[in-house]
Amino acid sequence: xxxxxxxxxxxxxxxxVRLGQLIRRGRIDRHMTVAALAExxxxxxxxxxRIEAGDTGCTIGAVFEAAAIVGVRLFDAGQVTMSRDVExxxxxxxxxxxxxxxxxxxxxxxx
Amino acid sequence: xxxxxxxxxxxxxxxxVRLGQLIRRGRIDRHMTVAALAExxxxxxxxxxRIEAGDTGCTIGAVFEAAAIVGVRLFDAGQVTMSRDVExxxxxxxxxxxxxxxxxxxxxxxx
DNA sequence: TTCTTATGGCCTATTTATGGATCAAACGTG
DNA sequence: CACGTTTGATCCATAAATAGGCCATAAGAA
Numbered sequence: 592x593x594x595x596x597x598x599x600x601x602x603x604x605x606x607x608v609r610l611g612q613l614i615r616r617g618r619i620d621r622h623m624t625v626a627a628l629a630e631x632x633x634x635x636x637x638x639x640x641r642i643e644a645g646d647t648g649c650t651i652g653a654v655f656e657a658a659a660i661v662g663v664r665l666f667d668a669g670q671v672t673m674s675r676d677v678e679x680x681x682x683x684x685x686x687x688x689x690x691x692x693x694x695x696x697x698x699x700x701x702x
Numbered sequence: 703x704x705x706x707x708x709x710x711x712x713x714x715x716x717x718x719v720r721l722g723q724l725i726r727r728g729r730i731d732r733h734m735t736v737a738a739l740a741e742x743x744x745x746x747x748x749x750x751x752r753i754e755a756g757d758t759g760c761t762i763g764a765v766f767e768a769a770a771i772v773g774v775r776l777f778d779a780g781q782v783t784m785s786r787d788v789e790x791x792x793x794x795x796x797x798x799x800x801x802x803x804x805x806x807x808x809x810x811x812x813x
Numbered sequence: 814t815t816c817t818t819a820t821g822g823c824c825t826a827t828t829t830a831t832g833g834a835t836c837a838a839a840c841g842t843g
Numbered sequence: 844c845a846c847g848t849t850t851g852a853t854c855c856a857t858a859a860a861t862a863g864g865c866c867a868t869a870a871g872a873a
Contacts, residue, residue, distance in 0.1 A: 596859080597831095598744065603766035609777050610762070616798065624802045624819060633709060635862045640821065648860065650830080651721070651765050652758030655714035665776055666720050687727065690840045690849045691735045707829080708861090735849065746832045751851065759830060761860080801819045801870045 599647045608645030610654065610663070615643040617661030632656045710758045719756030721765065721774070726754040728772030743767045 599607075618628050625643075629636040634653050642649050642657050658665070710718075729739050736754075740747040745764050753760050753768050769776070 597761070597763055599763040599767055600770060602770040603763055606766045606770070606777050607762050619798055619802060622802055625821090626819080637821090637823095637863080638861065641860095644821095646860095647763030647766070648761050650708070650759050650860075651718050651762050652708060652710040652714055653861090654762050655717045655758070656710055659711060659713045659717070666717050687730055688841075691730060691733055692841055692848080736851095737849080747850090748833080748852085749831065752830090755851095757830095761830080764831090799871080803818080803871055 596648065604645070604647055607647045607649075610658065610665075611643045611645035613663045614654075614657050614661055617658070617663045618643075621661060623661070628657060628660060631660050707759065715756070715758055718758045721769065722754045722756035724774045725765075725768050725772055728769070728774045729754075732772060734772070739768060739771060742771050 618625070623631075625639050626636050629639045632639065632653065633656070638649065638653055639657060642654050655665075729736070734742075736750050737747050740750045743750065743764065744767070749760065749764055750768060753765050766776075
């Protein structure tokens with residue numbers, strides 16, 4: 592058997608890979624070497640390689656750091672860049688409870 | 703002295719916090735308890751709490767996993783949801799070199 | 814081509830995150 | 844209000860990420 596590290600869903604793995612690709616592209620666009628990015632991010636060269644490879648075991652601190660340096664922004668200064676930011680409306684209706692009164696064991700799923 | 707864990711830039715820390723907030727909102731919207739989300743994500747309850755708090759020390763695997771479950775998608779099935787996805791054009795022009803010939807020690811910065 | 818450098822993979826020591834339990838306080842409901 | 848539940852925070856043992864080296868190979872420049 593290979594190495595059953597920490598299992599992640601296909602989506603999570605895919606998302607990590609895509610983010611890694613974005614970072615790599617951003618780095619290359621800026622003519623930076625992996626070593627240079629590593630130095631600026633304050634991490635090791637190997638870690639940058641794993642981040643660009645989409646390793647799900649990297650901390651978001653390191654990943655977001657690298658992303659920021661090469662210009663990949665998931666969030667646009669103050670506003671979230673999401674497909675559906677319609678959600679922001681609902682928060683006013685619900686007024687976000689702090690504790691959830693769960694009765695239904697199985698939440699309505701969708702993926 | 704406080705805790706000088708792994709230093710991260712303000713942006714990276716902020717991005718992590720925002721993502722955590724999105725996850726929390728998504729969870730509450732779906733009437734899920736922290737424990738329920740933890741179980742579905744296959745992680746501990748404490749980890750979900752740290753993720754929602756924006757702890758930069760969490761692995762992207764765990765964070766993206768939680769995000770996916772509560773419906774927070776940074777990437778829209780096949781297409782990246784970024785402010786500037788114009789970049790996809792450039793990759794055809796440049797044809798992305800695999801190795802960077804760095805001369806300039808200091809890359810053109812912007813933030 | 815030849816040379817120089819970037820990259821990627823592997824390894825090990827160390828640092829760190831994670832799981833699991835526990836506890837107190839806050840919360841929602843009847 | 845009083846109840847049961849959720850949340851948040853802490854502690855510790857353990858699993859895992861990270862640093863940092865090394866080496867082989869690929870890639871760009873002359």
